[in-house]
Amino acid sequence: MTTQTTALGLYGLGTMGSALALNILDNGFALHVANRTASVAEAFVTEAGPLADRLTTHPGLVEMARAMSAPRAIILMVPAGAPVDDAIADLVPVLAKGDAIIDAGNTDFHDTRRRTAEVEAKGLTYIGMGVSGGEEGARHGPSIMVGGTDAAYQGIRPVIEAIAAKFEGDHCADHLGPDGAGHFVKTVHNGIEYADMEMIAEVYGLMRHGQGRAPAQIGAVFQGWDKGALKSYLVEITGTVLQATDAATGKPAVDVILDRAGQKGTGRWTVIEALKLGQSASAIEAAVGARGWSAEKDARVAGETILGTIRSAVAISDREYQDALLAARIIAYAQGFRILAAASDEYQWSLDYARIAEIWRAGCIIRSALLDDISAAFRGDLPYGQLIFAPAFADRLRASIPALRRVVAAAVSAAHPVPALSASLAFIDTMAQGRGTTDLIQAQRDFFGRHGFERIGGAKDSHGPWWE
Ligand SMILES: NC(=O)c1ccc[n+]([C@@H]2O[C@H](COP(=O)([O-])OP(=O)(O)OC[C@H]3O[C@@H](n4cnc5c(N)ncnc54)[C@H](OP(=O)(O)O)[C@@H]3O)[C@@H](O)[C@H]2O)c1
Structure with missing residues (x-):
């Protein structure tokens, strides 16, 4: 068995907890488990099969903590x-110095910062850990983003590195910074995931509703793209999903699904934090907004009649879609990394962006062929800290932006909503203009509020002739 100096416990045997527990056992570690509904922990023994040799179940969290050796x-x-606050409140009186509480859920990093301060003030160790990859990742190797002190990480490092996904032998897990750093990076990961999913869905929408192609045929195109520059988990599963058939009706599986998406918070948090940090996450914001609009299903159905907008056909080649998606995906990553940089400055986390890109290369939902180049770009000289200006990405953007422009223009002309693709294009067009139109905004602000403006080559607090 693997040498283990720290007794490990896991509380919460739902989708992610049970998969992560099996992964931990698989890697030779002994594990204690408990669940709110105690019978779930008992049933888990059966699920663990031969791995149950290293498993000890307990009727509850406190019983588990008491039974474990320090x-x-x-x-x-x-x-x-x-549920996390409640669990901490139960654990703190039972645990002792040297013990650690690890929150592996999708927690708001502000909560993690607060809890770290509270728990560590009591002499315990607190770790906020982002885990990505869904059930499959948790079971066979997720991407793991750890926040906490370095000493805390060293205590759990062997387990984390063992259970994490591997990319060409490198474990997709690391200690990224103190307190909320791990949960923040996971939040932004999810924000990028929202944008990528929405952009893929927008391209699907054009192929489906603008060209009348069958889902299976579109799925085959995505499958082909997964062998090129768009290679990624999300493109791969899109190919699979679109080619699946609903057994009950014989229809394409995607056609029996209500077009109303849920969200649990991480996409929204990314946008909120971006705005608080003065950053633009327009592609992510568009994706979060699109999920919000999708929830208004009944109103949208009525809107078809009330507004009477008619969708029409588009003429776009698969090569143009592919290039457009690549450009938009680069922009989504670039916006995500700008948010990480802003937060790293704000909270003094000293995030290692290259390492973050590396630990996203396997196990997580946004794993893609671009991440190697993103990592290399951050290790090199990045003009103005902008990923879009790194030579490898600037070249690709120059080559693919014309396709993104054609796709967005065709979609807009034919009444197909492409909020994330068009937000990406607006961002890149803005970043490619040395002189924009904010001069007029400044003039308006000065006019109505005497806010002042910086005169070109002159005083920083100038006023316009309207005040003379
Ligand atoms: N699903 C994913 O793909 C995914 C990916 C990454 C991260 N996450 C995050 O991982 C965490 C767990 O997600 P999940 O998908 O595994 O959820 P899940 O399948 O719904 O399982 C939830 C678990 O938490 C327990 N629980 C629920 N409310 C509780 C409470 N008030 N007190 C104590 N225990 C409670 C449940 O116990 P009972 O059996 O008693 O109901 C169950 O064990 C969440 O933070 C989620 O955002 C999920």
Whole structure:
């Protein structure tokens, strides 16, 4: 068995918790488990099969913590929010110095910062850990983003590195910074995921509703793209999903699904934090907004009649779609990394962007062929800290932006909504203009509020002739 100095416990055997527990056991570690509904922990023994040799179940969280020998590290895999606070409140009186609480859920990093301060003030160790890859990732190797002190990370490092996904032998897990750093990076990961999913769906929409192509045929195109510059988990699963058939009706599986998406918060948090940090995450914001609009299903159905907008056909080649998606994806990543940079400055995390790109290369939902180049770009000289200006990406953008422009123009002309693709294009067009139109905004602000403006080559606090 793997040498193990820290007793490991896991609380919350839902989708992610049970998969992560099996992964931990698979890697030779002994594990204690408990669940709110105690019978779930008992049933988990059957699921663990031969791995149950290293498994000890307990009727509850406190019973588990009491039964474990120190030093103890207890992973919480419960919904973010009150369940985490409740678990901490239960654990703190039972644990002792040297023990660690690890929140592995999708927690708001502000909560992690608060909890780190509260728990560590009591002499315990607190770790906020982002885990990406869904159930499959948790079971066979997720991407893991750890926040906490370095000493705290060293205590759990062997387990984390063992259970993480591997990319060409390198584990897709690392200690990224103190307190909320891991959860923040996971949040932005999810924000980029929202944007990428929305952009893929927008391209699908054009092929489907603007060209009348069958889902399976579109799926085959995505499958082909997964062998090129767009190679990624999300393009791969899109190809698979679109080619699947619903057994009950014989229809394409995608056609029996209501077009109303849910969201749990991480996409929205990315946008909120971006705005607070004075950053633009327009592609991510468009994706979060599109999910919000999707929820208004009944109104949209009525809107077809009330507004009477008629969608018409588009003439776009698959090569143009592919290039447009590549450009938009680069922009989504670039916006995500700008948010990370702004937060790193604000909270003094000293995030290693190249390493973040590396640990996203396997195990997580946004793994893609671009991440190697993103990592290399951050290790090199990045003009103005902008990923879009790194030579490898500037070249690709110059080559692919014309296609993005044609796709967005065709979509807009034919009444197909492409909010994320057009937000990406607007961002890149703005970043490619040395002189924009904010001069007029400044003039308006000075006019109505005497806010002043910086005169070109002159005083920083100038006023316009309207004040003379
Ligand atoms: N699903 C994913 O793809 C994914 C990916 C990355 C991160 N995450 C995050 O991982 C965490 C767990 O997600 P999941 O998908 O595994 O959820 P899940 O399948 O719904 O499981 C939730 C688990 O938490 C327990 N629980 C729920 N409310 C609780 C409470 N008030 N007190 C104590 N335990 C409670 C449940 O226990 P009972 O059996 O008693 O109901 C169950 O064990 C969340 O933070 C989620 O955002 C999920």
